[in-house]
Amino acid sequence: MKYIDRVLEDVKAKNADQPEFIQAVEEVLESLEPVIEAHPEYEDMAILERLVEPDRAIMFKVPWQDDQGKVHVNRGYRVQFSNAIGPYKGGLRLHPSVNLGIIKFLGFEQIFKNSLTTLPIGGAKGGSDFDPQGKSDNEIMRFCQSFMTELYRHIGPDVDVPAGDIGTGAREIGYMYGQYKRIRGAYENGVLTGKPLPYGGSLIRPEATGFGAVYYGKEVLSHFNDSYEGKTIACSGYGNVAWGVCLKAREYGAKVVSISGRDGYVYDSEGITTDEKIDFLLQIRGSNDVKLKDYAEKFGCEFHAGEKPWGLKVDMAFPCATQNEIGLEEAKQLVANGVKYIIEGANMPTTPEAIAYFLENGGTLGPAKAANAGGVAVSALEMAQNSMRYSWTAEEVDQKLHDIMVDIHNSSVKAAEKYGLGYDLIKGANIAGFEKVVAAMISQGIY
Numbered sequence: 001m002k003y004i005d006r007v008l009e010d011v012k013a014k015n016a017d018q019p020e021f022i023q024a025v026e027e028v029l030e031s032l033e034p035v036i037e038a039h040p041e042y043e044d045m046a047i048l049e050r051l052v053e054p055d056r057a058i059m060f061k062v063p064w065q066d067d068q069g070k071v072h073v074n075r076g077y078r079v080q081f082s083n084a085i086g087p088y089k090g091g092l093r094l095h096p097s098v099n100l101g102i103i104k105f106l107g108f109e110q111i112f113k114n115s116l117t118t119l120p121i122g123g124a125k126g127g128s129d130f131d132p133q134g135k136s137d138n139e140i141m142r143f144c145q146s147f148m149t150e151l152y153r154h155i156g157p158d159v160d161v162p163a164g165d166i167g168t169g170a171r172e173i174g175y176m177y178g179q180y181k182r183i184r185g186a187y188e189n190g191v192l193t194g195k196p197l198p199y200g201g202s203l204i205r206p207e208a209t210g211f212g213a214v215y216y217g218k219e220v221l222s223h224f225n226d227s228y229e230g231k232t233i234a235c236s237g238y239g240n241v242a243w244g245v246c247l248k249a250r251e252y253g254a255k256v257v258s259i260s261g262r263d264g265y266v267y268d269s270e271g272i273t274t275d276e277k278i279d280f281l282l283q284i285r286g287s288n289d290v291k292l293k294d295y296a297e298k299f300g301c302e303f304h305a306g307e308k309p310w311g312l313k314v315d316m317a318f319p320c321a322t323q324n325e326i327g328l329e330e331a332k333q334l335v336a337n338g339v340k341y342i343i344e345g346a347n348m349p350t351t352p353e354a355i356a357y358f359l360e361n362g363g364t365l366g367p368a369k370a371a372n373a374g375g376v377a378v379s380a381l382e383m384a385q386n387s388m389r390y391s392w393t394a395e396e397v398d399q400k401l402h403d404i405m406v407d408i409h410n411s412s413v414k415a416a417e418k419y420g421l422g423y424d425l426i427k428g429a430n431i432a433g434f435e436k437v438v439a440a441m442i443s444q445g446i447y
Ligand SMILES: NC(=O)C1=CN([C@@H]2O[C@H](COP(=O)(O)OP(=O)(O)OC[C@H]3O[C@@H](n4cnc5c(N)ncnc54)[C@H](OP(=O)(O)O)[C@@H]3O)[C@@H](O)[C@H]2O)C=CC1
Pocket: 095, 097, 164, 165, 166, 167, 168, 209, 236, 237, 238, 239, 240, 241, 242, 260, 261, 262, 263, 285, 320, 321, 322, 323, 345, 346, 347, 372, 373, 375, 376
């Protein structure tokens, strides 16, 4: 049996209850086939076995008290995958669907994504099955404090640096940092990124993932002598990433016509292009009672309960909500409507069947680990600013982010071309991310 197949079989056997993790590993390993063929020595070094097994997976209880005095217990996770090229780095997801397999898939993806940024950050992810929706500010604070009361012993500015993800924004990071500082008795603000500005947050971090995805998309469009001008975009989610996409797409002359949540999607044929509309996304994200339906009512557009926006007739799709939100049926709808580009803002939003169908039918897909790497890239820039005890201007950070996204696109293209794969952004991103991590692993000896 071929090396890759043997490793994959082993991953499937050992992690049978973790379908998302298996899906992420399968995609990466399949991409690496030409690299493994060119480097038979990797088998003896067990490079793939060492990559698919996290350095450690920490699971802990998170007890917290609600406003009525009742105690609840959630499960917390931190999976530290690889610190070959820098401290472990990756977000914290707070969502009821969180389990070990989901955190492992996200942490595994993070190894290659972080490598692509060219910055010195390893791969990790964490979170909890706590649902912030419907909770008061005080309940969220008590949860975050309890979560950090265990997490603090596993992290540090040179050890592991968590950040936001679904359900974790600047407010949650602030509560967690306060607790970390209290326990450690040290300022150490480089221990978390995505902090609010007054104590070491970086300008452009909130915008970074969405801006980065649009910058990356611009490189893809340029490859086809195309541009954003006049394009319509179907976007999912209404959170941090979707908000950044709306802002930057407007600047480039494109318009986002949909946003979505778990209860359905809004179709705004005029485009989410005014400051009032874009700011309203922040209100939905930050409030417990403002909902997508309210957007539709306020701005006089359609709300489609229980549906996804992938049947809309648009030019581009930016999935910015969650994993596997575009399946085969949705890919067929996109192709039938003439959508040529999917740029993944969310992590692993497109299923393997959907990707295969979309590509076979002439579409181009910018994979998550490349397209949404802008968020973690600016997190690494936040770490750099914290170390220097200095802040760059918004223009400086934005320029660095832009250059990093161009570089991610170009290094993916180059890596695919090196192995005769043509313009293959998925395989190219996996190979480019892998090559740097493996070089570091080999030079550091077996561990
Ligand atoms: N924030 C960042 O810097 C980065 C984020 N990402 C990825 O981008 C995606 C969005 O993250 P972000 O914007 O930060 O998160 P937010 O919490 O700000 O927003 C999440 C959005 O996704 C929707 N969503 C979440 N789960 C589901 C679900 N099961 N079904 C339908 N909709 C869902 C939410 O709607 P509702 O509230 O109704 O569930 C909300 O609109 C995630 O995949 C994340 O991993 C990737 C790189 C960096």
